[in-house]
Amino acid sequence: MAQIHYVLMLAAAVALAAGCKRGDDGKAAAAQAAAASAFAQSEQAWRDQRRERLLAPDGWASLVGLHWIDPGSHYLGSDADNGIRLAMGPEHMGMLDLEGRRVRFVPDKAATLTLDGQPLTATASLRTDMAEQGPSVIGFDGGKGQATVIERGGRYALRVKHADAPSRVRFAGLDYWPADAGWKIQGTFVPHAAGQTIEIASIIGTTDQVPNPGAIEFTRDGKTYRIEAQDEGEGELFLVFADRTNGHGSYGAGRFLYAPMPDANGKVMLDFNQSYNPPCAFTAFATCPLPPPQNRLDLAITAGEKAYAKPPHS
Numbered sequence: 620m621a622q623i624h625y626v627l628m629l630a631a632a633v634a635l636a637a638g639c640k641r642g643d644d645g646k647a648a649a650a651q652a653a654a655a656s657a658f659a660q661s662e663q664a665w666r667d668q669r670r671e672r673l674l675a676p677d678g679w680a681s682l683v684g685l686h687w688i689d690p691g692s693h694y695l696g697s698d699a700d701n702g703i704r705l706a707m708g709p710e711h712m713g714m715l716d717l718e719g720r721r722v723r724f725v726p727d728k729a730a731t732l733t734l735d736g737q738p739l740t741a742t743a744s745l746r747t748d749m750a751e752q753g754p755s756v757i758g759f760d761g762g763k764g765q766a767t768v769i770e771r772g773g774r775y776a777l778r779v780k781h782a783d784a785p786s787r788v789r790f791a792g793l794d795y796w797p798a799d800a801g802w803k804i805q806g807t808f809v810p811h812a813a814g815q816t817i818e819i820a821s822i823i824g825t826t827d828q829v830p831n832p833g834a835i836e837f838t839r840d841g842k843t844y845r846i847e848a849q850d851e852g853e854g855e856l857f858l859v860f861a862d863r864t865n866g867h868g869s870y871g872a873g874r875f876l877y878a879p880m881p882d883a884n885g886k887v888m889l890d891f892n893q894s895y896n897p898p899c900a901f902t903a904f905a906t907c908p909l910p911p912p913q914n915r916l917d918l919a920i921t922a923g924e925k926a927y928a929k930p931p932h933s
Contacts, residue, residue: 802890803891807885808833819849860920891920
């Protein structure tokens with residue numbers, strides 16, 4: 620943050636100097652100072668939003684568990700006598716039952732729970748994160764905790780978050796390379812045939828075929844690079860990439876970057892200052908996608924979020 624504040628101060632100084640000059644040179648210097656200030660403010664706003672999302676009560680830093688669900692019935696809670704034992708929450712929450720593709724939950728009579736914000740007192744069928752309307756959310760501990768069912772590689776797991784998670788409460792902060800307008804690069808979108816997919820592996824060993832509408836080509840120091848893009852249906856392109864800084868300043872398993880859809884001329888702006896760590900950099904309970912081989916760049920991208928330094932006993 621101090622680095623961006625320095626840029627703002629420098630821009631202000633340039634603007635002040637420009638005001639003392641006359642003619643086109645002064646106007647150009649003032650315009651450059653204004654552009655530098657706007658860039659620094661934009662990057663700082665993005666960093667503030669990034670931290671806010673990560674540290675939200677239900678953000679990625681709140682993950683406390685990922686429990687794979689075998690077919691059959693399993694008692695759920697924080698007590699040692701449960702088949703699925705939670706790190707935080709009521710000693711006995713109820714019973715989770717998986718039969719085929721159906722997941723049911725029977726709440727414990729003594730537990731105070733909610734389902735999608737409403738009191739939960741009877742057996743309920745649970746949606747997974749593959750449902751169009753999103754997963755059912757079981758709330759506990761007065762809303763501090765939540766549990767949802769996710770599908771990965773044909774298997775089901777219970778994802779558990781809690782606002783008092785050690786990884787959130789003892790969060791060590793985010794570190795960045797200095798914001799650099801030189802890493803805001805215009806690329807060219809190269810479309811693929813309609814319906815093309817790309818195989819994406821995850822850190823938990825699963826693979827998925829993900830919509831792959833095209834690739835983005837960009838030039839850095841006279842050399843052209845290419846990143847395959849994913850389409851998550853949210854109106855943006857999602858990039859999972861690796862580069863020469865992985866394990867040498869940035870997170871070893873790669874980083875994420877969102878980019879706007881291409882404009883009418885097929886141009887896409889890549890702001891590598893906004894590349895960031897996947898959730899698995901902060902918690903062992905995430906299911907992060909890994910960069911496909913096509914996205915392993917022979918380039919040191921010294922921009923964006925650096926590797927997270929976990930505090931002791933987090």
